[in-house]
Amino acid sequence: MVQAARAPVLMLLASLVAPASAGTPPPELTASVEIATAGFYRLVWEGGQGATPVYVLQESRDPGFEAPRTVYRGTNQASVMSGREDGIYYYRVRVGYPGGRTGDWSAPAKVTVDHHPLARAITFFAVGGVVFVATVGLIVAGSRRARRESGREGSGRG
Structure with a gap:
């Protein structure tokens, strides 16, 4: 009997602590330029809801992100990239939430560096x-x- 009374309470608690990423679309990532000739460019993302989201921005030379490198982790929603060699770079971002939960990766943004x-x-x-x-x-x-x-x-x- 006590077990049956706990079920609604447990369901309510579970809904309150459900991952903030559930049903939340991934951030939208955009680059200030498609071809960077000036030596720098800006990446901006929007999205990610919940209490204090931490964004993780990754860079890769491969569109499939086989060996990505984390270039930013923090609460800002933009990052300026500079010092890159000529070539094509791909970026993606996702939201991390307290407790280690993460959202889905954004669609990749592509920037060609051509000094x-x-x-x-x-x-x-x-x-x-x-x-x-x-x-x-x-x-x-x-x-x-x-x-x-x-x-x-x-x-x-x-």
Whole structure:
């Protein structure tokens, strides 16, 4: 008799402590770019409900994630990646809950890293140098001209 009375209470308790991931869709993962030429990119994910979800972000060079590497674990919903060599990278994220429960992996996001060629980078640097020197030259010339003109005005008054 006591056993039968406990059944509804146990069912209620079980429903309260059911995994937070049950019925919750996996996070949606997006990358700021599909082809990264600047040397960095941002990954953003949304989703994951429950008390203090911890996100796990994995990276792999293989679309099947045969040998994934965890690159982020925490409560933030974004991560900036940099320092990657040229190539294709795949990312996925899932939510971890207290007690060791985890949600499903997100659909993978694919980013191709293709840095600017060295010749282009040197050209950008050289153009920047020319602009810098021209700017300094204009400032110096303008300053000298202003001094000359103020000297003429001062001598002509007296």
